[in-house]
Amino acid sequence: MLKNVSLKKYNTFGIDVKADWLAEIDSVEQVLTIIDDLPDMPKLILGEGSNVLFLNDFKGIVLHNNIKGIKIVEETENDIIVDVNGGEIWHEFVMWAVKNNYGGIENLALIPGKVGTAPMQNIGAYGAEVKNVIESVYTVNMKTCEPKFFFNAACDFGYRHSVFKLPENKGKYFIHKVRFKLYKKGYRVNTTYGAIQNVLNRKNIINPSLKDVAEAVIDIRQSKLPDPKVTGNAGSFFKNPYIKIDKLKKLQETYPDMPFYPTGQKDIVKIPAGWLIDKAGWKGKRFGDAGVHHKQALVLVNYGKATGKDIKNLADKIITDIQDKYDILLQPEVNFIKS
Ligand code: FAD
């Protein structure tokens, strides 16, 4: 266990706070021992720290999830069931699946983070969501040490949402393993997202393989999103808001070019928050070392020495402005960590 550790390299925003303690977790048993030994110490589970914003030092122990292992449980001609331990790197799992020709997660290539965090907000990108390949999630209760198993239906997955993200469940369950079902024979890649199709057209690819799709997604992501190794960020800072179609119609009287997407819910549409923030004039703005990315207004960045509070102050200003301009309340996607 490390004492008085800087968390700068444990979060992609690069916020320089300290934790009293940090433990590298290699097994579920180790989690249980820590809960037994330190029942009253505040605990924070951390994967790659790519969706957190630290607001101050963490007075407690960080459990850095490094539980590794991929195990094929069952295989038929058509599909494969695979158990993946939570400390595996998400993108490495995607590339493992692509290499072995197992379909279902290739559109989710290059999303930062660990496998154990993927169910947390039901990671999604380029026309896919992880909920579509999750069979079940294996957890232990962080107070009682009891194991608890969630079938897909019990996870209440939605857009950037799951049961694990509910305020009452924050920090309650340690996700140590996820069971996936991936596809083999007869699987058809999903290239419905316009940007993927554009890349494939440019490369003259007519019957894309899993690898072609993953590479197209990687291309798009690298051209649009800042690399956290170069500029601190946590991807989209806010969720894309859902609004009623009546409200959209009213807003389009003032903003006729406001884009929107279907949600699958009757009379509800999704508005790209990046467009709202961009149109409101925030793109590329910088306040000290906290800023709004110059290519993607939904991404807030740390140019070096910003604190979590600097980033949060900027986010608060944006929330107020978007509320004033469009009467839409933005909800952060990033998890604020304070102790
Ligand atoms: P962390 O940031 O370490 O943790 C996030 C939260 O989950 C924290 O509250 C933490 O306490 C909790 N947690 C972590 N591990 C566990 C566990 N094992 N059990 C229980 N709770 C846990 N997300 C998308 O959905 N789509 C994208 O396209 C996307 N693009 C991104 C691009 C960039 C450049 C970046 C930096 C981020 C992006 N994200 C995206 C957000 C992020 O990658 C995902 O949310 C990812 O799943 C976070 O994983 P992590 O391991 O880094 O989580």
Ligand code: EPU
């Ligand atoms: N837009 C602007 N200006 C901007 C940014 C975006 O006008 O500065 C417009 C774009 O032109 C486009 C629309 O907004 O019409 C959507 O933009 P983009 O395709 O870049 O996607 P997004 O809605 O900003 C979402 C996810 C991403 C995911 C991509 C691809 C959320 C909150 N974000 O971004 O996820 O990778 O779609 O599927 O849903 C994340 O969650 O961290 C994340 C990066």
